[in-house]
Amino acid sequence: MQPRNKTLYMLSFVFAAACSRTSPDTSSPEPVVEPSPAATAPAHRNTADDEIFGVLDVINDEAIAHGEYMKKWAKTQKVKEFAAMMINDHEFVRERAKKVRDALDLRATSSRLASDIQQDSRQKLDTMGKIEKGDELDKAYIDIQVDVHATWLSALDNKMIPFAQTDELRDELEEVRKIVESHYNLALDMRTNLKTEKK
Template structure:
């Protein structure tokens, strides 16, 4: 009888152990890490207000960087003055945008557009660094300003203004556009003058 009881006891123990291995797992599942929207969104997605401020930061930073370079290396006084104007105007715009952004409680975040504009602008700055100082560099700088300002105007019209979510940001973008267009027109006029002077 004792042997039989011991056998029953062992069988019940084995069955209990087997059941514990096959019973459903009721513990909390491991969290699944979802990909961030930035990792899966298409390259040409609509730009949010945070991303728009990121693009504006790039425009201001790159305009100032080009201006600082030419303020140091320009040959003609007209080009030096143009470079100084670029620095002053975009420093002013940057300060104003910081106030607008703070009032809206927004940040400046990166985006494909901001990265593309920054890369293009920095490549052009690198190109200027390889050009001999003098008339050739002065003309190259003005040509580059015409090119980058045309790109900034296209970005403002097609990728920033249509997607601004707040009236305050939309108003700021309109003001930035006026300044960028003014610089673009001045650069075209400057190129005509420089070309005439070197003929």
């Protein structure tokens, strides 16, 4: 009988140990950050963040396209420098946004907002192409930059930042907004200066 009792004792000990491993943990849990739905979205499904990245790509591409045109055709050195700054700044933003997007395993997808911004920007670039090179083109370019930057700021404030689903994208958009606002304010100053110089 003694060996049998010893066996039963050992089995009950093993069973108790197993139960202790599977019983709920009553200690204080570690904080868990739930992943955003956008950050874990499957590749075949678009998310709000995918579309926002698409808009961001369009803004950068169009800013660079306008800058490239005026870097070649601007008359005044100040306008050439502004165009060069637009190219450099938006190439930097484009690369940084791509790193954030890749880290989140997201894509840049099309949307109505992206299409509208692209269409408006390309119409303005076509308009610049029809203006005689010189003072009038310089003035038109700066006027257009005031206009498009106001549009981009509105898009960032009302249609992009409030709807970003990941903190990483929201932080990136806030940084982009600072750059776009600085370009907008500089374009406003340049427009005033060009009008004064023309008089």
